[in-house]
Amino acid sequence: MMTEKRSSNWILGISAFYHDSAACLLQAGRIIAAAQEERFTRKKHDPGFPRNAVQYCLREGKVSLSDLSYIVFYDKPLVKFERLLETYLAFAPRGITSFLAAMPVWLKEKLLLKDLLKKELVGLYEGFKKSELPPLLFTEHHESHAASAFYPSPFERAAVLCVDGVGEWATTSAWLGEGNRVTPLWEITFPHSLGLLYSAFTYFTGFKVNSGEYKVMGLAPYGRPKYVKTIFENLIELKSDGTFRLDMEFFNYCTGLTMTNGKFDSLFDGPLRKPESPLTQREMDLARSIQEVTEEVMLRLGRTLHRETNAENLCLAGGVALNCVANGRILREGPFKRIWIQPAAGDAGGALGAALAGWHLFENKPRKVCTSGDDMRGSYLGPSFSNEEIEQFLKEKNAPYVRLSDEELFARIADEMASEKVIGWLQGRMEFGTRALGRRSILGDARRPKMHEP
Ligand SMILES: [Fe+2]
Incomplete structure (x- = not known):
């Protein structure tokens, strides 16, 4: 039986089991609360089930799990699994090591994700029964990013660009946001990924992938763009419209447990920098070079999207949209009048996007554009203490x-x-x-x- 609150449209969004797990609570499309699990567990980028974040969101909304209309998960694990299998087959027998390393986790946890999610949710509250759980929905990874970029933005109509490492297949996706819809336009798929290219340099310069990218960006101003030509001539084939392909001969992320390989080493003057060892001019030059390449790709993608959509505004999300230097150039040099960036542009924001996609795309509920500021309320959506x-x-x-x-x-x-x-x-x-x-x-x-x- 539906509780009284269940009919008042509470939706919980969850991102988990990759990196930056998070939860977000909506009521009738309005963001009530959102938080990342790492802030409670003090484990940076905590990828586990966001039990503290979920409990916090429900507390903030003064609702229980059984009051929710449904829970939306931010990606589709089965499609991700298909990508893993197809990548393995495309490169077989190379990659058997990483394939074997990934398989037990996938078979045990991710393929049974629906059951795992239910088990975790039921385990949140003593005495809570599985039968009381609301239905579970799944959005696509980039759909979650696109929804998180467009719906809280102050725009009635906007081009939406999502750029990250990878979700299921998409690594870059273009959308048109209009009224209460985000409509897919086109995408670039794995293994061709601007996010993974940047992460390869993060790895090569001795920083932690999916975490140290901001350090590479911060290091860039100290370096010279010495390797830009080398990157364009060898690693990435960039078309004038901004779409691209990577030459997988230089990367190891499809088949190995590392990002780069020996061919990459010889292209960039020797082996990678060991983590925590002193930084040299080479790392600064590498950082500056990959930063310039990234900016060029983003600028071209932006121009193409503007031409195709004729939109005045641009919304951005995905991990690469955390690159504020590239965003600044799009704003200053790009064709858009205004840009809006989802503050939680990485996968944490997927929880928010998934919940919003549930409300506007699945339920087809109208969207009221917030004209003063944005619907994120400054992104101050977490717990407070008196x-x-x-x-x-x-x-x-x-x-x-x-x-x-x-x-x-x-x-x-x-x-x-x-x-x-x-x-x-x-x-x-x-x-x-x-x-x-x-x-x-x-x-x-x-x-x-x-x-x-x-
Ligand atoms: Fe992502």
Whole structure:
């Protein structure tokens, strides 16, 4: 039997089991709460089932699992499995090692994902029965990204570009957002991926894939674009419309457990940098070069999409849309009047997109465009704590503290920062997405060279 609340359109979106697990709660299309699991477990990019994030979202909405109309998962595991199998067959017998390494996980967990999800959800609350669970729906990975980019944006009509590593098959996808629909236009599929190309350089420069990409972007201004030509001549065939193909001879991610191979090494002056070893000019030059290549691809894709859709606005999502330097160039040099980027552009935002796709695409509910700001409400969608709750916690832990008025606090913080102290700052609801936007931030004085040191 449907509860009273179940008919009032509560939808839970979930992304999990890859990286950046998250949950998001909607009521009648309005975002009530969204959070990443890593913020609760303190495991960066936590890929597990987002039990804390789900529990938080339901608490924030004051609803239970049985009140939900349905739960939407952010990708289609069976299609992903098909990609894994087909990739293996295309390269067989090369790749047997990574195939064998991946298979047990896939067979045990991912193929039975629906059962696993149900088990995890039922396990969230004592005494909760499987029969009380709402129906489960699945969206496609890039559909989730596209929905997360368009629906909360302040645009009635927009071109939508999603660029990431890979979901099921798509690695780059173009959409038209209009009214309450996002309509697919075209896509580029695995293994040809701008996100994976960038990650290959992240790996080669000694950083962690799916995590250290921002370090590569940060390193780029210190380098010279020395390898741009080498990249274009060997790794990526870029057409004038921005579509591309990678030469898989240089990469190992289809067949091995690494991103690059010996051919890649010889192209870029020797083996990869060992993680944590000193950075050299070569890494900075590599970073600058792949950054320039990425910007060029994004600019061309943007121009093509503009020509095809005649849209004034552009929405972006997918991990590559976290590359704010490339986004800045699209804004300054591209043909669009305005651009809007999903703050949780990576896979965490897939939870939000999946829920919104459930509401607008599956339910066909109309969309009311938010004209002041956007529907993400500054992306402040996570938990908050009152002063009383914080004080209670500190007392329980026997932690030393002082309570200051705002006036005293700001002066004190300014003094501490001026004397090269680092401040942990918490106020209001937590940000959803990778960026610290003043609610959970680490503050330091940017004028001091010491503050830049690792
Ligand atoms: Fe993605």
